[in-house]
Amino acid sequence: MPLTPERLQDAYRQMLVVRKFEETIRNLYQQGKIRGSFHPCVGQEGTAVGGCWALRKDDFMTCTYRGHGQAIAKGLSVRAAMAEMLGKVTGCSRGKGGSMHFTDPSVGLLGANAIVAAGIPHAAGAALASQLQKKDHVALAYFGEGAVNQGVFLETLNLASIWKLPLILVCENNRYSEMTPSHETTSNVETYKRASAFGLESTQIDGNDIEAVYSSVEKAAAKARSGGGPTYIEAMTYRLWGHMLGDPEIYRTKEEVAEARVNEPILRLGRRLIELGCKESDLARFDSEAEAAIADAVEFAESSPVPEPADAFTDVFI
Amino acid sequence: MPTITYAQALNDALREEMRVDPRVFLMGEDIGHHGGIFRVTRDLINEFGAERVRDTPISESGFVGLGIGAALAGMRPVVELLFMDFALVAADQIVNQAAKLRYMSGGTVSVPVVIRAQQGGGRGNGAQHSQSFESWFAQVPGLIVVAPSTPADAKGLLKSSIRAGNPVIFIEHKLLYNTKGEVPEEDYLLPIGKADIKRHGRDITIVSYSRTLLFVLEAAEKLAQQGIEAEVIDLRTIEPLDMDTILESIRGTGRLLVVHESHNNCGLGAEIITRVGEQAPDRLITPARRLGAKHVPIPVAEPLENAVLPQPDDIVHAVEAMF
Numbered sequence: 001m002p003l004t005p006e007r008l009q010d011a012y013r014q015m016l017v018v019r020k021f022e023e024t025i026r027n028l029y030q031q032g033k034i035r036g037s038f039h040p041c042v043g044q045e046g047t048a049v050g051g052c053w054a055l056r057k058d059d060f061m062t063c064t065y066r067g068h069g070q071a072i073a074k075g076l077s078v079r080a081a082m083a084e085m086l087g088k089v090t091g092c093s094r095g096k097g098g099s100m101h102f103t104d105p106s107v108g109l110l111g112a113n114a115i116v117a118a119g120i121p122h123a124a125g126a127a128l129a130s131q132l133q134k135k136d137h138v139a140l141a142y143f144g145e146g147a148v149n150q151g152v153f154l155e156t157l158n159l160a161s162i163w164k165l166p167l168i169l170v171c172e173n174n175r176y177s178e179m180t181p182s183h184e185t186t187s188n189v190e191t192y193k194r195a196s197a198f199g200l201e202s203t204q205i206d207g208n209d210i211e212a213v214y215s216s217v218e219k220a221a222a223k224a225r226s227g228g229g230p231t232y233i234e235a236m237t238y239r240l241w242g243h244m245l246g247d248p249e250i251y252r253t254k255e256e257v258a259e260a261r262v263n264e265p266i267l268r269l270g271r272r273l274i275e276l277g278c279k280e281s282d283l284a285r286f287d288s289e290a291e292a293a294i295a296d297a298v299e300f301a302e303s304s305p306v307p308e309p310a311d312a313f314t315d316v317f318i
Numbered sequence: 319m320p321t322i323t324y325a326q327a328l329n330d331a332l333r334e335e336m337r338v339d340p341r342v343f344l345m346g347e348d349i350g351h352h353g354g355i356f357r358v359t360r361d362l363i364n365e366f367g368a369e370r371v372r373d374t375p376i377s378e379s380g381f382v383g384l385g386i387g388a389a390l391a392g393m394r395p396v397v398e399l400l401f402m403d404f405a406l407v408a409a410d411q412i413v414n415q416a417a418k419l420r421y422m423s424g425g426t427v428s429v430p431v432v433i434r435a436q437q438g439g440g441r442g443n444g445a446q447h448s449q450s451f452e453s454w455f456a457q458v459p460g461l462i463v464v465a466p467s468t469p470a471d472a473k474g475l476l477k478s479s480i481r482a483g484n485p486v487i488f489i490e491h492k493l494l495y496n497t498k499g500e501v502p503e504e505d506y507l508l509p510i511g512k513a514d515i516k517r518h519g520r521d522i523t524i525v526s527y528s529r530t531l532l533f534v535l536e537a538a539e540k541l542a543q544q545g546i547e548a549e550v551i552d553l554r555t556i557e558p559l560d561m562d563t564i565l566e567s568i569r570g571t572g573r574l575l576v577v578h579e580s581h582n583n584c585g586l587g588a589e590i591i592t593r594v595g596e597q598a599p600d601r602l603i604t605p606a607r608r609l610g611a612k613h614v615p616i617p618v619a620e621p622l623e624n625a626v627l628p629q630p631d632d633i634v635h636a637v638e639a640m641f
Contacts, residue, residue, distance in 0.1 A: 093423050097424060103426055103427060104426065106426075110427065115414050121383025122390060126388065315421050315424055317484045
């Protein structure tokens with residue numbers, strides 16, 4: 001069932017929260033309040049929200065270090081996410097995981113991963129668990145097109161196909177693998193064709209069109225739930241910011257980025273909402289609500305305590 | 319108590335755990351109808367079916383990764399690698415993933431996966447099929463490392479490993495599978511992290527595990543003929559290491575030799591001897607020694623392999639040199 005106009009409004013608000021989360025992280029990072037590296041998902045909010053909203057809360061999901069949006073869209077609390085960025089005990093991983101390892105099993109988020117492609121078999125394994133337990137949970141793995149040259153990606157395609165796992169593989173093709181255009185390093189950069197070579201049903205969609213993402217994932221989830229096996233979705237999108245904060249972006253022109261901005265998912269959904277009868281003032285209100293939600297998360301995170309040194313020695317084993 | 323092989327003891331442990339816990343399932347190459355190259359999973363497919371005794375492609379990163387994912391989602395997978403050497407093909411999944419996911423999540427997830435494999439030499443399998451990796455794994459926080467030497471220990475520790483709730487590297491040895499011993503028939507569990515004194519003696523403590531433990535026992539008999547009574551400690555678990563048993567033993571013997579098949583360099587012998595130096599510097603009356611593989615890859619021809627890996631006579635000579 002397609003997203004209703006009301007749900008599209010909610011999706012727009014969620015995408016704004018994700019966007020402002022990333023913009024705020026950038027500011028906090030520049031203020032020296034965040035340690036480690038930060039890989040922003042700005043421009044990819046459509047794949048995150050469209051994909052996760054087509055899942056149930058108890059479905060499983062794994063994502064990548066560019067996964068703040070996906071984690072939040074799956075249900076991770078923005079407060080817990082922000083506190084994790086600031087290394088606070090109230091963070092989703094109590095300060096032990098940071099930006100690249102958002103995890104919250106209570107919403108099916110089995111973990112973001114800092115090794116390219118490494119989380120893909122975890123989603124497949126969760127799908128296998130569901131199949132073995134005769135449950136109807138599905139699992140979704142997010143990854144970028146930079147992951148498709150990793151062996152474990154190809155190995156998982158094979159396993160998912162032979163075992164007909166209830167798995168949805170969502171490739172966010174944002175055109176750049178770290179700091180290199182993907183077509184320079186990838187033979188046949190239309191990655192869905194690799195998946196079809198493994199016998200998976202595979203498709204390429206416009207990843208900046210949240211309705212297309214939602215309906216593709218919804219259809220794939222319904223198929224997986226009813227025993228129809230895995231689906232591969234290549235969602236074409238564009239990484240508006242660099243690979244990480246501090247990326248000089250010498251591999252592309254400012255004109256290319258400016259052109260891509262016209263088609264970015266939040267602006268697009270905004271235009272769509274206007275078509276559906278929203279007013280500019282409604283969009284402005286959604287914007288300030290998202291702003292307030294992030295301000296609340298920052299306030300929560302900044303006022304939370306840092307971990308005790310002794311906490312470093314817990315959580316290794318059960 | 320029936321006398322059975324090490325392989326059968328493992329098979330019994332898997333069968334018993336699969337009967338009592340529907341979350342337990344097996345994955346690996348040729349483990350189904352073939353029963354595994356060393357027959358550890360023989361006939362299990364007949365009782366539990368191909369869903370729970372799952373043949374995999376030759377794709378170690380992939381199926382170890384799926385095991386981890388299934389564990390995250392509430393299952394208790396036991397993943398078999400054909401040879402421990404192939405763990406390196408899946409090194410990212412073992413070291414960067416299984417060992418760390420719980421910690422990186424702040425304790426919100428757990429990874430109850432057992433990764434079983436046989437390792438070691440003595441069979442002419444060559445440099446890519448004969449290595450011993452326990453020291454490497456023991457270097458990774460977040461992995462439990464178990465290496466039983468007897469059929470009874472193999473059963474009791476495999477059952478405990480499956481129930482541990484944490485990632486366990488369960489190390490078998492290709493030349494232990496056909497060794498026999500008495501094994502309790504009942505639900506037999508051994509604690510992880512507890513060494514076992516396999517022979518009592520007053521003159522020297524020899525610490526070992528896995529197949530070299532059998533060599534140490536053989537050497538101890540020869541030494542007894544010379545009047546040297548060795549106390550033989552079988553570590554059984556490499557990580558966490560049971561230092562208490564070692565420290566207590568050397569209180570009586572005053573001498574320590576560590577014997578293992580893995581390479582000496584940065585190995586477990588070095589670790590144990592260092593800890594003794596840190597924790598009980600006054601208990602030794604002569605410097606501790608270690609005996610491990612010499613620093614070359616493991617060769618195939620028998621005289622070459624025997625020259626590289628510690629043999630029973632090497633142990634005898636090492637002990638003699640300490641008196």
